[in-house]
Amino acid sequence: MKSVAKSIPSGTVLAKEPAYATRTCHTNPSISCGECRLGELCLPIALDAVEITRLDEIVKRGRALNKGEYLYREGEEFKSIYAIRAGSFKTFKTTQDGTEQVTGLYLPGEIMGMDGISSNRHGSSAIALETGSYCEIPFHQLEDLSARIPSLQGRFFRLMGQEIVKDQQMLTLVSSNAAEERVAALLLSISSRNHRRKLSSTQFRLPMTRADIGSYLGVTLETVSRVFSRLQKQQIVKVDNKEIQVLDMSALRRIAKLNESA
Amino acid sequence: MKSVAKSIPSGTVLAKEPAYATRTCHTNPSISCGECRLGELCLPIALDAVEITRLDEIVKRGRALNKGEYLYREGEEFKSIYAIRAGSFKTFKTTQDGTEQVTGLYLPGEIMGMDGISSNRHGSSAIALETGSYCEIPFHQLEDLSARIPSLQGRFFRLMGQEIVKDQQMLTLVSSNAAEERVAALLLSISSRNHRRKLSSTQFRLPMTRADIGSYLGVTLETVSRVFSRLQKQQIVKVDNKEIQVLDMSALRRIAKLNESA
DNA sequence: CGATAAGTTGAACTGGCTCAAGTCATGTGG
DNA sequence: CCACATGACTTGAGCCAGTTCAACTTATCG
16 A cells, blocks of 8 residues: 555645545455445446355455566466456557557456457556556356356446447547547546546546556657646646646546547 | 449459359348358357357348448447348447547458447447348347357357457557558458458458548548558559459568557 | 656657549439 | 439648657656
8 A cells, every 4th residue: 555655756736645545445355345345346236245255256366566567468378357456557568569559557446358358368468557456357267157147247248348438439539639639538537437436536646657648549758748738838737747636627628529438 | 232243343353243242141131140151250159059049039130231321320229239241331430520430340240239238328320331231139138148058158258359359459550650551451451351251362342431441540531542552552452442452461461560460 | 876767848850631623433313 | 324413532732740859857766
């Protein structure tokens, strides 16, 4: 927990530190799915108490991961999907010219690794952006269980459907040019995901570097930096390195062209 | 069948017409999944004969659709997914400024509509690019059946996983700039999908207009046109309006940076 | 505290965009 | 079956958002 806080600059004016630290779910590995505060976001939605217990039996609670540690690597055999409990992760592919292309940002309560299901190989690598923890769910056990618990099967279909929708929104975002639009949409996305997790939707810490954001959004890191500067000059957000404070949410939505997604 | 052929310019030098016409699956609505030549690509893979019969009972074979007809519209209630039997379809979203953003191209044997699963609303509209036909699979019946046939559940998980992988490949393609790379990747994608369907991987007809291709790839139609002209000048492809002949496959792969996807 | 990574800002360059003017294809009605 | 209208495609010219390269400041961490 403290190691997350450690990465927040001490003299920061924003001071959303306590909220972040207390809310970022349990690093405590003994918490079961039934007790987990993220249950309402994560896999267990739509399951009753008994079903959650069944699910609990197959979930392996992973150890804490430090910044930069891999959860899995592109090309490795796919065995499990992973639910984020705390911290944040990015997924990325390494292109043949050796550059890294960020394909996803994952926050607590979200599921990673679904791009390995079809081919039995992980389609991307996943790495912790800060100290974090996760639950590992062996996929074939999840399949077995899903066949016996229809509501779990339905839940997982919907979860995969969500991933498809998310990827398509990202695709339309990146095809439709404007760099400002992309950055604004990313901020709104983080904002609304924080809201779901009962965190501040106006103050948060960007888990990615400018380079990661640029890679994710299909622009250079310099452009990301310039967009932040511009948005700040227009009083739409306050940017202090990775600390973001949204000052004018509706202006931000206007710039993002309100892709309903957010 | 003939109406597909009709859209092929008569005096064309390429003359891949017969292959196209005979191979483009059955427009015959009485063909069952067990008999369908697309079975090996479509939902039934991994199912035994008895299971296919069960699946057959819930599949509704749709009427032929003419060019421009909608299969479903963005925002409509999601009830079914659709398997393409013949022809080609595009999916697209209409952005708030009224422009159309192409999100997918679907060929026979492929499944459309999975972006409606999570929200119970279709996330995009689907429209026939030429005369085509489809099978409708009511989703809740598919869910019921999947709960009773584990191999069908597994198949559908993998199919959704494939859609996720496809969207992410598209995303990385569109973030990594180079217009030529994007066009080359699209050509390779169609080529390999044709190959899977036992059609020519070097000669085919583009089902989309330049405008559609541009929208899909995140460039303008003029850029698409110029890229085609350049590729033709370099003797990599022969372009006759919508007819494409790949002359130098390895050069095309080199340009596409061989995103293994293809 | 010093090294290294992350971020900002400026200046010049350029790929793709916009606008425009044309050709070519398709299909519709007389 | 032709003529004409409309949509699809091509090509050129100028422009601009975002890139590249570079110099610098600010954070982070052993």
